[in-house]
Amino acid sequence: MQETTKGAHTLVDASRLIIEGLARAGADSFIGYPITPANLLYAYSSQRMPLMLPAPDEITTIQWMTGLAATGKVPVTATSFPGFALMVESINMAYMMELPMVIILVQRLGPATGTATCGAQGDLLLLKGMISGGHPIPVLCTSNFEDSWELSEKAVKMSVELRTPVVLLTSKEEVMTHKSFQLDKLNDIIPVEKKYFSCKDKNNCIYKSYGGDGLVPDFLPVTQNDCQVRINASTHDKMGILQHSNDESMANTRRLEDKNLHCLDNYTFYDYDEQKGADNLIISFGITAAAAKNAVNKLRHDGIKTSLLIPKTLLPVPKQYLEIIEKYSRVVMAEENINNQFGDILFGMNKPEKLRFVGNLGKMITPQQIIQEVK
Numbered sequence: 221m222q223e224t225t226k227g228a229h230t231l232v233d234a235s236r237l238i239i240e241g242l243a244r245a246g247a248d249s250f251i252g253y254p255i256t257p258a259n260l261l262y263a264y265s266s267q268r269m270p271l272m273l274p275a276p277d278e279i280t281t282i283q284w285m286t287g288l289a290a291t292g293k294v295p296v297t298a299t300s301f302p303g304f305a306l307m308v309e310s311i312n313m314a315y316m317m318e319l320p321m322v323i324i325l326v327q328r329l330g331p332a333t334g335t336a337t338c339g340a341q342g343d344l345l346l347l348k349g350m351i352s353g354g355h356p357i358p359v360l361c362t363s364n365f366e367d368s369w370e371l372s373e374k375a376v377k378m379s380v381e382l383r384t385p386v387v388l389l390t391s392k393e394e395v396m397t398h399k400s401f402q403l404d405k406l407n408d409i410i411p412v413e414k415k416y417f418s419c420k421d422k423n424n425c426i427y428k429s430y431g432g433d434g435l436v437p438d439f440l441p442v443t444q445n446d447c448q449v450r451i452n453a454s455t456h457d458k459m460g461i462l463q464h465s466n467d468e469s470m471a472n473t474r475r476l477e478d479k480n481l482h483c484l485d486n487y488t489f490y491d492y493d494e495q496k497g498a499d500n501l502i503i504s505f506g507i508t509a510a511a512a513k514n515a516v517n518k519l520r521h522d523g524i525k526t527s528l529l530i531p532k533t534l535l536p537v538p539k540q541y542l543e544i545i546e547k548y549s550r551v552v553m554a555e556e557n558i559n560n561q562f563g564d565i566l567f568g569m570n571k572p573e574k575l576r577f578v579g580n581l582g583k584m585i586t587p588q589q590i591i592q593e594v595k
Contacts, residue, residue, distance in 0.1 A: 229402050234368040235260035235395040237406075238324065238388070241372030242296055243268050244409040246380065247322060249295045251275050251284045253303060256336040257392035258326040261298035269296070278303040282310030282321075289319035290451050292414065292441035294376055298324035301343055302333050308350050311385055313453040315351055315476065318430065318437065320379035320386075322372075327391040327506075329582055338582055339392035341506050341556040347387055347535060348565055355477045358382070358487065359535035361389040363509035365401055368394070371489065371532060373409045378487050380412045382479055383436050389534065391556075393507045393584065415439070419446050430472055431458035435479035481536055489532040492544060498525035500594050501548035503541075505531050505562065508554050508585050515590035526594060537565060552593045554578040554585050 239250075239261060250265035250272045252258075266272045271293070275281040278299060285295035299307065304325055314321060325347075329338040347359050358378055360371045371388060379386040417438035419425035427447035430437045437458075442449045450460030455469050463469035493516065500519070504512035509530045519526045529544055545551055545566075551574050553563050560577040567575070578585055578593050 227402065227404065229400040231398050232365075232401050232403070233260060233396060233398045234362065234365055234390065236264050237365055237368040238362075238372050238390070238395070239264040239268050239296075241369045241409060242322060242376055244411065245373040245376035246412040246414070247294045247296045247376050249273070249285075249288050249293050250297065251281045251288070251295055252297050253278050253281055253299070255300050255303045257328055257339075257396050258298040258300055258303075258324065260395060261324055261326070265296070265298075278306040279310060282307045282314065282323075285321050286310065286314050286317065286319055289314065289321050290317075290441065290449075291443045292416075292439075294320050294322070294380060294412075296322045296324065298326060300326045300328050300336075301330050301346075304343070304346075311350065311357075312352055314385045315355070315357060316453045317451050318383040318476070319451070320383055322375045322379055322386050322388055324388045324390065326395055327389065335582070337392070339507065339556065339584065340581075341391060341508065342561070343389070344534065344555075344561040345564065347389070353473075356480045356536040357385060357387060358480060359387045359389055359533075360487075360489065361505050361532055361534050362394060363491075363506055363530050363532065365399075366406065367532060369406045369409075374487065374489065377412045380414060381436065382483060382487075383439060384480065389506065391507045416441070417447070422446050428458040429460035430456065435475060435482060484533075484536055484538055487533060488538040488540060490538070490540070491528070491530040491532070493528040495520065495525050495527050498527045499549045500524065500526040501529060501545065501551045502526060502554065502590060502594065503529045503531070503545075503551060503562075504554040504590075505534065506555070508556055511585050511587045512554055512590060514587035515594070518587060518591055519594055524594065531562070534562070535565075541566065548574070550574050550576070550594070552576045552578060552590060554590050556580055556585055 250269040288295045329335045329340040417440040425447035457468045
């Protein structure tokens with residue numbers, strides 16, 4: 221991405237910002253199989269990433285990414301639901317092997333192949349339950365161009381520091397819409413620091429691929445020659461040796477969940493525009509957050525005090541969201557589906573009476589729809 225004159229505006233889309241942000245943060249390879257509406261991410265990666273490999277299908281995509289991650293690279297891919305569905309088993313493998321990677325999921329209308337050129341926000345419940353055993357996988361969600369840049373950096377950092385796949389959730393309208401944007405408003409991105417296990421005795425090196433004192437094991441690429449590295453997608457002990465269900469292997473499996481939950485505060489991102497004295501709270505994420513912002517501005521102009529919460533860390537769910545919701549007597553949640561998926565994740569079947577839902581199928585939500593539900 222070319223530098224521009226200070227204060228100048230450039231015609232750009234979120235796809236380019238995401239790929240550039242990932243690359244500057246330390247992602248160094250892209251593996252992909254083209255699919256609408258993620259094609260621009262695929263195209264820009266071929267221009268920007270040090271290594272770009274076109275895969276023959278989505279299953280192969282994650283398998284190749286797993287191999288690259290084991291060598292110390294931070295691979296990226298981009299897809300939509302039909303491709304993501306094929307990736308789920310291999311993402312589970314990478315999750316169990318504790319290998320860093322970033323999967324950009326561009327939402328479009330489903331079910332199945334749905335409508336490739338129609339946007340949606342319908343994949344959140346899939347992400348909530350995609351890891352066998354119900355273990356949480358980190359999911360960040362962009363809501364504007366600044367997020368496309370900043371959350372890309374956060375996704376790379378999280379994947380490396382937690383040794384886990386991370387999903388960067390977006391939608392068709394976000395990644396395919398061009399608009400005039402001032403690039404020098406974006407923050408500088410600091411490349412992630414990769415820390416490797418250091419063996420004190422090179423002649424007698426013993427490395428536990430899933431050991432160590434903390435929640436996240438020290439990493440060592442398979443390409444070095446000092447220590448043996450075992451990477452295992454089945455139930456294993458700290459050495460990475462296949463086990464059935466002994467205490468050490470079960471503790472290792474529990475740790476996969478613990479590391480994402482216990483480190484959540486370090487990776488909790490959201491915008492909270494609180495208006496003092498407000499009884500109303502609007503919650504929205506992704507592309508619908510723009511309509512929510514417009515609705516809040518109009519409601520305030522009309523003298524109706526309203527606060528706004530835009531979650532950006534969607535999974536695991538940060539406790540801060542429920543703490544904020546508790547303050548309000550009326551909560552309106554807007555998301556581009558017809559079954560209030562984020563509401564289900566927050567409250568399950570026991571949704572509070574104060575919660576109201578605004579949804580759409582096949583078209584974007586308007587500010588007026590949100591305003592009407594608040595009033």
